[in-house]
Amino acid sequence: MSADIVLVDGIAAAQLSVFDRGLHYGDGVFETIACHSGRPRFLPLHLERLVAGCARLGIRPPALESVRAEIEQLAGMQARVLIKLIVTRGAATARGYAPRGDERTTRILLRYPWDEDPSLAREGIRARIAQVKLGESSQLAGIKHLNRLEQVLARSEADPSQAHEALMFSSSGRLISGTMSNVFLVRDNHVTTPRLDVCGVAGVMRRVLLREAERAGAPIEERTLRREDLDAAQGIFLTNARIGIWPVRSLDGRAFTEAPVTRALQELLRPVLQEAHDG
Amino acid sequence: MSADIVLVDGIAAAQLSVFDRGLHYGDGVFETIACHSGRPRFLPLHLERLVAGCARLGIRPPALESVRAEIEQLAGMQARVLIKLIVTRGAATARGYAPRGDERTTRILLRYPWDEDPSLAREGIRARIAQVKLGESSQLAGIKHLNRLEQVLARSEADPSQAHEALMFSSSGRLISGTMSNVFLVRDNHVTTPRLDVCGVAGVMRRVLLREAERAGAPIEERTLRREDLDAAQGIFLTNARIGIWPVRSLDGRAFTEAPVTRALQELLRPVLQEAHDG
Numbered sequence: 001m002s003a004d005i006v007l008v009d010g011i012a013a014a015q016l017s018v019f020d021r022g023l024h025y026g027d028g029v030f031e032t033i034a035c036h037s038g039r040p041r042f043l044p045l046h047l048e049r050l051v052a053g054c055a056r057l058g059i060r061p062p063a064l065e066s067v068r069a070e071i072e073q074l075a076g077m078q079a080r081v082l083i084k085l086i087v088t089r090g091a092a093t094a095r096g097y098a099p100r101g102d103e104r105t106t107r108i109l110l111r112y113p114w115d116e117d118p119s120l121a122r123e124g125i126r127a128r129i130a131q132v133k134l135g136e137s138s139q140l141a142g143i144k145h146l147n148r149l150e151q152v153l154a155r156s157e158a159d160p161s162q163a164h165e166a167l168m169f170s171s172s173g174r175l176i177s178g179t180m181s182n183v184f185l186v187r188d189n190h191v192t193t194p195r196l197d198v199c200g201v202a203g204v205m206r207r208v209l210l211r212e213a214e215r216a217g218a219p220i221e222e223r224t225l226r227r228e229d230l231d232a233a234q235g236i237f238l239t240n241a242r243i244g245i246w247p248v249r250s251l252d253g254r255a256f257t258e259a260p261v262t263r264a265l266q267e268l269l270r271p272v273l274q275e276a277h278d279g
Numbered sequence: 280m281s282a283d284i285v286l287v288d289g290i291a292a293a294q295l296s297v298f299d300r301g302l303h304y305g306d307g308v309f310e311t312i313a314c315h316s317g318r319p320r321f322l323p324l325h326l327e328r329l330v331a332g333c334a335r336l337g338i339r340p341p342a343l344e345s346v347r348a349e350i351e352q353l354a355g356m357q358a359r360v361l362i363k364l365i366v367t368r369g370a371a372t373a374r375g376y377a378p379r380g381d382e383r384t385t386r387i388l389l390r391y392p393w394d395e396d397p398s399l400a401r402e403g404i405r406a407r408i409a410q411v412k413l414g415e416s417s418q419l420a421g422i423k424h425l426n427r428l429e430q431v432l433a434r435s436e437a438d439p440s441q442a443h444e445a446l447m448f449s450s451s452g453r454l455i456s457g458t459m460s461n462v463f464l465v466r467d468n469h470v471t472t473p474r475l476d477v478c479g480v481a482g483v484m485r486r487v488l489l490r491e492a493e494r495a496g497a498p499i500e501e502r503t504l505r506r507e508d509l510d511a512a513q514g515i516f517l518t519n520a521r522i523g524i525w526p527v528r529s530l531d532g533r534a535f536t537e538a539p540v541t542r543a544l545q546e547l548l549r550p551v552l553q554e555a556h557d558g
Contacts (some may be wrong), residue, residue: 001375002372002374003374004297006297008297013297014296014297014298015294015295015296016294016295016296016297016299016302017293017294017295018285018287018293018294018295018387018389019281019282019293019389020295020302021431022302023295023299023301023302023365023367023425024309024365024425024427025305025425025427025428025430025431026304026305026425026427026428027427027428027431029359030303032510035458042322045435047546057431057432058432058435078316080489083375084374086302086303088302094281095281095282095361095363095391096434097427097431097433097434097440097458097459098429098431098434098435098439098458099431099434099435103554108297110297110298112374132415132416132420133415133416133417133418134414134420135413135414135415135416135419135478136412136414136415136450137411137413137414137429137450138412138431139410139411139412139429139432140414140428140432145428146302146303146304146305146428147304147305147427147428148303148304148306148426149304149305149336149419149424149425149426150416150418150419151304151376152300152304152306152336152378153336153418153419154375154376154378155375155376155378156337156377156378160377165363171414171415171416171450171451171477172450172451179376180375181378198450199414203453216316226329227400272383
């Protein structure tokens with residue numbers, strides 16, 4: 001389950017400068033791109049979020065033609081691989097938090113096997129509620145930055161055999177997401193998903209699903225959700241760029257039968273996941 | 280202003296594994312240790328906080344005898360240097376946030392020049408209030424972890440020539456700290472400092488000052504502080520392990536004359552800073 005190829009600034013390498021601000025401060029962003037039959041899925045959406053994240057942090061984005069060429073090089077001839085793209089502000093040119101503005105962006109591409117149990121999308125997963133809360137920081141909300149200790153701690157709370165994913169609330173009690181997925185609640189065939197204006201990552205699969213549901217005339221509502229919304233939900237499902245849609249079949253022991261709308265949304269995404277490699 | 284010596288796991292190196300979880304998630308902690316005449320100041324306190332941070336994150340702490348020997352090696356024969364010690368969970372042994380438990384802790388030591396303008400401690404500094412808010416996450420509060428994007432963004436808000444430091448509030452409106460310092464408010468000769476139970480870093484110099492003030496019979500009160508406490512303050516000062524005490528002479532243009540108690544606390548610390556290399 002380790003990466004078999006790594007490119008640092010376009011060159012095969014297993015090492016990085018010890019001065020990189022990605023290490024010192026988590027000063028960067030990342031993407032995980034699912035690649036099928038040599039083709040990176042939703043690449044334009046991943047690159048769009050990457051560039052938006054860089055803009056938020058004031059990081060000069062990497063040359064996208066180089067990134068695209070390198071991703072295609074790594075994805076090429078592979079049936080199923082995941083490519084993780086990390087972009088940092090680069091090696092520090094001075095001590096301290098303040099960027100100088102003369103840093104040179106670092107880009108790192110790592111290729112991992114994409115092995116996955118397809119029964120989870122069919123039969124659903126076991127979820128739990130994380131003890132760790134997400135800090136609220138609107139300047140960091142939505143982007144996929146490298147400050148991920150809250151997710152690391154949430155994943156460390158319980159043995160992975162107990163639950164496939166953990167749902168996370170923010171410090172003020174908002175339902176936000178899973179540790180590595182976005183969350184959707186179903187009630188009376190109406191689907192809602194948390195607004196991500198105070199924390200959370202705006203996932204690529206979440207964005208695709210919102211778009212496809214809108215096109216299909218059954219829009220999903222983004223709003224502030226709290227514990228009582230979760231308690232009132234008749235169905236829950238999760239999305240991320242790798243897994244598509246995972247129905248939740250139990251949450252801390254509470255059982256859910258799959259809502260018909262969840263299955264319908266899975267069907268709606270099926271052709272998109274197989275074909276829409278252009279975004 | 281760049282490091283002249285770096286040790287990675289005890290070996291001179293300028294590179295780190297690209298799989299290190301410090302890079303991927305900010306999964307680690309750090310210390311910045313001021314060293315005078317070859318001697319690392321407050322080393323036991325720094326190591327104590329480091330070990331506490333590792334415990335909070337579930338990271339196996341590095342062998343302290345090795346860390347101590349390496350710090351002394353780097354500090355040796357140097358009049359004034361700063362040593363940054365970074366400890367991460369180590370290279371990932373699998374993809375994803377969840378630690379496997381079989382990672383091998385990485386320790387990195389970087390030596391920087393310690394050049395500083397001594398007039399700032401005498402004459403005071405200019406401060407501003409940061410726009411960026413600190414997210415509240417009690418599991419991460421107090422420790423000096425590697426998720427530092429909020430500080431990076433706060434430092435990026437304004438040109439450093441405008442202010443030496445920026446004060447930060449949390450998302451719920453608590454006054455917490457500077458970007459790289461702890462904050463103290465003076466009113467009627469009574470000194471208070473924010474409790475750090477929801478966010479912020481419990482600084483070594485803050486701890487030393489609390490201890491010394493207690494010993495001197497003039498204890499400093501830790502409590503929840505808000506905007507109105509800041510507005511009511513007659514004096515403000517900042518601490519960190521490198522600078523000792525910096526009086527604030529202006530905050531967003533509001534001028535302060537130095538409170539006598541601030542000067543008294545500087546005098547109280549003076550012998551401690553010069554002599555207490557054993558903690």
